[in-house]
Amino acid sequence: MAYPSKLTPEAIVEAASGLLRAGGAEAVGMRALASTLGVQPSSLYRHFADRAAVLAVLEDQTSLELNAALTRATAGLPPADALRAAGHAYLEFARSQPHAYGLLLMPRAPYTAQPGAGQDLWKSVLALVGAVTGQADDTAATVAFWAYLHGFATLELSGQFGRSGPRGGFERGLEALVMGLSHKDTP
Amino acid sequence: MAYPSKLTPEAIVEAASGLLRAGGAEAVGMRALASTLGVQPSSLYRHFADRAAVLAVLEDQTSLELNAALTRATAGLPPADALRAAGHAYLEFARSQPHAYGLLLMPRAPYTAQPGAGQDLWKSVLALVGAVTGQADDTAATVAFWAYLHGFATLELSGQFGRSGPRGGFERGLEALVMGLSHKDTP
């Protein structure tokens, strides 16, 4: 209840992050944000041009966190194991921060090369997959792997699996992909 | 410009479907819908209880269409080929009707057994996958297959692939999954 009484960009982002985690991107409104900070909505515009600017920061932040989680999970593992670990870490991230993950993968203007944090994430996955397929910059394989992870995460988060549960489904597909994408050097 | 001047549920749904295809679920508003039909918004409430009722009909309709597309594409094919064809038909549907597809896979309350059209769609895919894995009601394999298709479709539709394009990525993962999920009877 004690307000710092000093509004900084960092404090705003932190409060916005809390709203995002709690209620998704649509819960990050200028009114709610101001209310959380004990401030009037108009005060926020001294620090951020508009709502989109706030969301952009949250998106970059989330991208960095996911990238860090993947790097942490795969450190020191042989290629195939690293890919499996990355899959699990990816799903774990989506489960623990569903709304933030949702923000990360929001529809964007097609053919818009997103600069910044998103690129690093892509490069990380590209390297992981490339180590398994034995081919650098293997876009096709990376896209396939990413699609599976994203699809599973979103289907689960949106409740499509129902109470029947996907038990075993994730492992099943992950294994099929790791095997199917692996480079066979000794047939 | 010539208005039928007679409002029927069918006409409303048809107009709503047009709005959905053009601008997504959020474009299906009572105002826009009434405007399209040359009618006042309040008139719609004589035929539908509220906006949610309209969207529910659109969702069921879309589910039926997708199911029909998959059935059409896989008719008479051997299991593995049928699964490949289903994958292509699924992606094709998502590409040709992105907004309708998005409505179909919208977040819903978890553990809510959705009755009706959605169940049939699931059963169709379950049968296709089961024929390949050699195991009836193979939930795990079906979930994996579905996750891949949904993930690829949504990543592509949301523009995540950028201009680099996923060329070959879809085939790569689809093949890996069909192979990986296939039942080996003669090793």
Place this chain on the structure above:
DNA sequence: GTCTATAGCAGGATAGAC
């Protein structure tokens, strides 16, 4: 069964006082 009119709510963003 359609109309006019309006209630009610929520959201982003701005002007100008202090």
Place this chain on the structure above:
DNA sequence: GTCTATCCTGCTATAGAC
């Protein structure tokens, strides 16, 4: 740099006349 006070726009839904 924060405040008060609005403005504007968008939406769903209802009341009551015709």
